[in-house]
Amino acid sequence: MISLEGVAKSFAAGPRPFEAVAPLCLRVGSGEVFGIIGFSGAGKSTLLRLINLLERPTAGEIWVGGQRLDLLDAAALRQARRRIGMIFQQFNLLHNHSALENVCFPLRIAGLKGEAVAARARQCLELVGLADKAAHYPAQLSGGQKQRVAIARALATEPQVLLCDEPTSALDPHTTRELLAVLRDINQRLGVTIVIVSHSLAVVRALCDRVAVMENGRVVEELDLRQAEPPQPRSDAARRLFEAV
Amino acid sequence: MSDSLIEILPDLWLALGQTALMLLVSLAASVLLGGPLGVLVLLTDRGQLLQRPWLFAVLNGFINVVRSFPFVILIVALVPLTRWLIGSSIGPLAAAVPLSFAAVPYFARLVEQSLREVPRGVVEAAEAMGASVPQIVFKVLLVEARSGLVLGLTVMAVSLLSYTAVAGVVGGGGIGDLAIRYGYYRFQTNVMLITVAILVVIVQAIQFTGNRIAARLDKR
Structure with a gap:
């Protein structure tokens, strides 16, 4: 459903550009719930915003629903965006x-x-x-x-994809659980593909099929959470996240 | 007191009419020209939807330059333009020309400020939904900033009212001019007091109405 091929994003900042997202590849299947987790400043929101082109990639290809978005003109992109829903931390x-x-x-x-x-x-x-x-x-x-x-x-x-940028970070734990139930319900009843960015492992664990762990603009690890046994993180960043719980 | 009041009553009605004319023309100009100018100066700023640095610099500079002029000087400087537009440089309609000229950039600045108050995230959400720039302007920015815009227009109206007194200098007439001519030049203190009292009432009425409408529109 979603496929990022060699996508990177850097911002002009002083003499050397700041690399918010290093070149990476990411694939999310149709109907999947995919998490992006990491500490603040890891580049996870930027990565999410690349999917609907709220941020323009500096390299790579962005495919959603079989359509390459980064080559579309303004009018075609507006059309494409109607098939990609988005929610935000600040609503x-x-x-x-x-x-x-x-x-x-x-x-x-x-x-x-x-x-x-x-x-x-x-x-x-x-x-x-x-x-x-x-x-x-x-x-x-x-x-x-x-x-x-x-x-x-x-x-x-009726979008095929729902992008969620820290949707529960402004909410208390109880409300967070309620909201996650709503998202799960939507995913199961409507088959909407969900990509959710969060710094909370609890949120990702409760909702996601797979999760990408980000650090310094890189995806350091992808974990499958559908397995019965708890995931075995290998990267430092993932271990710190998983141990913090 | 009552004698002099009855004496100036015809003048007073005339002056009120002239003030209303100057105010309406310049308010209409500020909304019709200053409003779009304010939207454009915001949209062309860095990081905004239509980012155009040079166009922003030109528009922003124009607003600042016009706003730097003391109003009296603007009146005199615009006499040729006024003559060309109205055919005369005397009278309330002629005075409305420099008034409008001052009002347009003033209101543009107020509009720009109000629109800047709309949270970036709300605009971004509209972009993510596939809204075009005109849709964002008319359905997001102007709607979300509407109570600020009404308050801006209220401030404008009060400022323009005091400008109309200055416009009396070029024979614009109006209520402020009446206060200056009778009260100040002819030492008729009571006439001056009456006209000032009328101005106070008008200002209160404008501000009260503006506040009420803004509060009604504000659902935040």
Whole structure:
């Protein structure tokens, strides 16, 4: 579903460019839940943002759903992005829009009109268990509820992929568990491929099929979490992450 | 007191009409020209959606230069432009030209500041959903910043009201001019007090209305 081939990203910073993501290859299968874990500054958010081209790669190819994204022009990229949902640590809802209007937003910008828009938005709010909060504004919702509205919004255009950038880092442990249940439910019921960035091993363990461990812009290890026996990390970074629990 | 008040009543109505005319024309100009200018100067800044450093430098410089002029000097300097546009450099409509000229970059700056308050992440989320730049401007930036924009317009209206008094210098008329002519030049203190009191009431009304609308629009 997702395939990054030799993708790298560096930022101009002083005389030598800063390499946020070193050349790497990554493949995520259809319907898989893939985690990217690492300490702060490891480059995991940058890697995630490369997938929908919020960051332009300085090298490599980005393939999502059989389409190479990094060669598309602006209009084609906008079309492609409608098939890739994204949620954020800070939710990034429109504060002057109600929950329902927030979920309508991606449908409206995709050119849909009329009754169908609100109907589809209601359906998505139901999916995340917030049908009764449709008329509430974000300021009237809790953190967990805001993130669920954000998930409903990301799913409105029926994307094949959901990118999650530290989705639980602003939430308490209880709300985190609830949210992870919502994400798992979406993955199983809709078959949406999920890529989730987190610094929390607990989050990754609870949700992911496979996880890439990042350090200094490199994927130092990929672990399969579907095995019965606990994973045996070989890299230092992975060992430190796994031992910290 | 009442005699002099009755005496200036016709003048007062005329002056109120002139002030309203100057205010409406310059407010319309600031929204129609200053609004787009403010959006454009934001979008062309570094790290923004339409990043164009040279265009940003030109627009930003223009706003700063016009805003540097003391208003009286702007009035005099723009006399040829006013004559060309209106056919005369005297009267409230003529005074509306330099008023508008000062109002446009002023409002542009206020718009730019309000739009900058919209969190970067919200814009990014819209980008990730496949929104185009016009969609981001009209459906994200202007919607999220709307209460700040209304407050900006309120500040503008109050500033322009005091500018209209200065515009009286070129025969623009208006309520501030009335205060200067009767109260200041003719030593009719009571007339001056009345006109100032009227100005106070107008300013209070503008600010009250602006605050109310902004609060209604703000769901944050």
